[in-house]
Amino acid sequence: MRDELLGAILCGLVAWLVWRALQRRKIRTSDWMRHELRSSRLAYAEQLFRSTGPVAVSAKVDRAYRDQAGVLTLVELKTRNADKVYLSDVIELSAQRFALGSQTGEVVNTRGYVVVQIAGLRGSSVHRVDLLTTGELQALIARRQTLLEGAVKPQQTCRPGLCRNCAFLRPCRDEE
Amino acid sequence: MKAAAKRRRRSASVSASELAQMGVCERLVVFEHRYGKRRLPEQRAAIERGRREHERFYREGRIASAPLGRCFIATIVFGEGPETQTLRAFRDQVLRQAPTGRRLVATYYRVAPGVCRMLQRQLWAHMVLRITLRPIIWLASRWLCATEARRAR
Numbered sequence: 001m002r003d004e005l006l007g008a009i010l011c012g013l014v015a016w017l018v019w020r021a022l023q024r025r026k027i028r029t030s031d032w033m034r035h036e037l038r039s040s041r042l043a044y045a046e047q048l049f050r051s052t053g054p055v056a057v058s059a060k061v062d063r064a065y066r067d068q069a070g071v072l073t074l075v076e077l078k079t080r081n082a083d084k085v086y087l088s089d090v091i092e093l094s095a096q097r098f099a100l101g102s103q104t105g106e107v108v109n110t111r112g113y114v115v116v117q118i119a120g121l122r123g124s125s126v127h128r129v130d131l132l133t134t135g136e137l138q139a140l141i142a143r144r145q146t147l148l149e150g151a152v153k154p155q156q157t158c159r160p161g162l163c164r165n166c167a168f169l170r171p172c173r174d175e176e
Numbered sequence: 177m178k179a180a181a182k183r184r185r186r187s188a189s190v191s192a193s194e195l196a197q198m199g200v201c202e203r204l205v206v207f208e209h210r211y212g213k214r215r216l217p218e219q220r221a222a223i224e225r226g227r228r229e230h231e232r233f234y235r236e237g238r239i240a241s242a243p244l245g246r247c248f249i250a251t252i253v254f255g256e257g258p259e260t261q262t263l264r265a266f267r268d269q270v271l272r273q274a275p276t277g278r279r280l281v282a283t284y285y286r287v288a289p290g291v292c293r294m295l296q297r298q299l300w301a302h303m304v305l306r307i308t309l310r311p312i313i314w315l316a317s318r319w320l321c322a323t324e325a326r327r328a329r
Contacts (some may be wrong), residue, residue: 004305011311017280038273045237046230050189059192062230063237077233079226087199097194117229118220140198141190147202148209157201166205167214175203 024100036073040065043072044100053104055141059092059099064108072100074112074131081119085127089114091140094132248288252295253305259313267315269323 017066043066063075069079074093078085093112110131117124132140145153154165156172163169188278197205200276215223271277295301 007307007311011307013316042237046234056189079229089198091199092192092196095195154202154206156203167216
């Protein structure tokens with residue numbers, strides 16, 4: 001009888017702890033994991049991949065989830081002051097997709113996720129993005145090569161806010 | 177000579193973050209190639225903050241993906257019976273879905289091997305644990321039923 005009473009008290013304590021945990025989860029609506037990823041398993045975390053080819057692409061994957069069909073989906077974490085996704089995120093995930101697919105031969109989803117952790121706030125939000133095709137990525141690599149060789153004139157960003165926080169502001173102005 | 181060779185090697189490979197700079201500013205890509213990376217103090221602080229968040233994100237990921245199928249204490253006490261299955265299902269379907277739950281699971285996996293070693297020596301403790309766990313298993317099974325009913329709706 002005493003054992004059962006002790007069991008019931010312990011059980012009540014555990015139930016209260018679990019209930020509190022789940023209540024907290026309800027408050028934290030920003031829990032980023034999307035429904036479509038819930039059934040997937042984490043396949044790679046913070047792992048470096050490298051593609052083959054004339055210009056090798058190396059990429060560190062934040063997380064890659066494998067679904068039941070064996071398709072990998074990439075997730076990239078960004079710490080920002082604003083809840084926004086930029087073209088650079090799409091390019092980075094596309095490069096990861098290319099490197100991962102090339103090295104492992106596995107199928108990687110054409111859609112990825114950017115988890116934005118807003119500075120000073122608890123929780124994060126998630127954005128689904130369509131990645132670049134391999135052709136588009138190769139074109140971007142080729143464009144970068146021509147820029148570095150000086151064959152074409154580099155374009156300035158269309159986001160003036162970036163220039164204010166750029167360490168190359170002065171040489172950039174001097175070249176104009 | 178060495179610098180030229182190094183530059184050739186570098187130009188034959190590109191990292192994802194270098195490529196991502198193309199989406200920020202082409203001039204920045206060229207300047208960084210020409211002069212190396214330069215960071216303002218606030219950019220360095222942001223990079224450091226990002227590094228810390230990445231470490232946390234990595235740890236959280238590893239906890240969430242701890243191998244399925246281990247439920248040490250329940251397996252010792254009940255064997256591979258329905259009680260163990262219920263606790264496993266509760267862990268995977270309820271606890272693993274919330275950050276606090278994942279931390280609880282991680283804590284359990286840290287503590288459980290020690291408890292198991294104790295259980296192997298103290299057989300009387302099996303009975304105590306069986307009594308303690310039964311109401312928990314009952315609650316877990318009710319919880320799982322309610323979750324499934326909610327999903328079905």
